[in-house]
Amino acid sequence: MVTNDEDAHVRRLWRHRGTTLPTPRRGPRQQLDLDDILDAGIAIADVDGLVAVSTRAVAARFGKTAMALYPYVGTKENLLALMQDHASALPTWENPATSLADALRAWAEALFGVCLAHPWLTERSWSQASQGPNEQDWLERLLEIFDAWDVPAEARPPALTMLYATVRATAATAAAYDRLDGREITEWTRHARATAAHVPDLGTRYPLSTGLAPLTPEWRDNPRAALLGAVRLVAAALGATDPHP
Incomplete structure (x- = not known):
């Protein structure tokens, strides 16, 4: 049964x-x-x-009390869900018709940009999906890409996950990298040097992991580069056909 709060x-x-x-009676x-x-x-x-x-912090921006905000948003969890969907508004872009990889890259880069602009969105677990229209738009847009490129139905759920x-x-x-200050970067570098000094055979112990080549010369760019590489792998694995005419 749907309660008044849910409604x-x-x-x-x-x-x-x-x-x-809803308006107060x-x-x-x-x-x-x-x-x-x-x-x-x-x-x-x-x-x-x-x-x-918090409802108190938000209400204070308008010179109101937390209780005064309740008729507008409901509970704090409702406030967070409303914020989540509001911040997830779909930007405008055209789905490239050149390849599945290009279309998926456009979708992924757009969502990456929204998450980077609002890093707290990634703090909200999937179980806290807002079920709002903006979040639904992202899923529908992705499934439209799958549909246009004849991605098999059974491959769609794991691919979108x-x-x-x-x-x-x-x-x-990427957001965590952006928040790093000079002190934290210096500490990380010192730790790496100390590890190299105290475990000189690290490369011999872990040849594969220590032998990984960096994705980009600038370490701050690695998250985005990793995303684009993963998109290419997913597109190749799907083995999609030409789009519908």
Whole structure:
């Protein structure tokens, strides 16, 4: 059975796709805009992470109390889900018709960009999917690519799992790299040098892992390079046919 809270939350999620926002039956007339509230929460999360987001912190941006925010967003978990879908709005791009690899790369790079702009999105587990329209748009767009290139039905679930997981993991790593300061980089370098000094035969013990060539000359670019390499591997494994005319 759908509760009143669930009904209100779904109406908020789909407010730009045909549903009407719930309004309080009593009390003062609403003075805030839901999009503005979510933009404020996203701004906090972008700078300080999800740990800094609370109904109190968001409400304070408007000179309101946490309780005053409840009629607009519901619970804190509802607020986070609304923020998640709002921040996941699909950017505009054309699916390349040149190859499956090119089409998947365009999709993956677009999602990578959104996750990098809002690193806290990768902190939300798949079990916390918002079930909102913007997140649904990403899945539909990916399946449209699979459909256009005749990807077999049985290959689609594992392929989309690999693509989503790789985008999330590489974006999270890239964001972590961006947050590293000079002190942390120096500490990492010192640790590497100490390991080399105390374990001089590391290369002999682990010849394969120590022999891996870097993906790019600049280590900060490695997550994106890894993503693009993974996309090529997935596309090759799918063995898709020509797109429909």
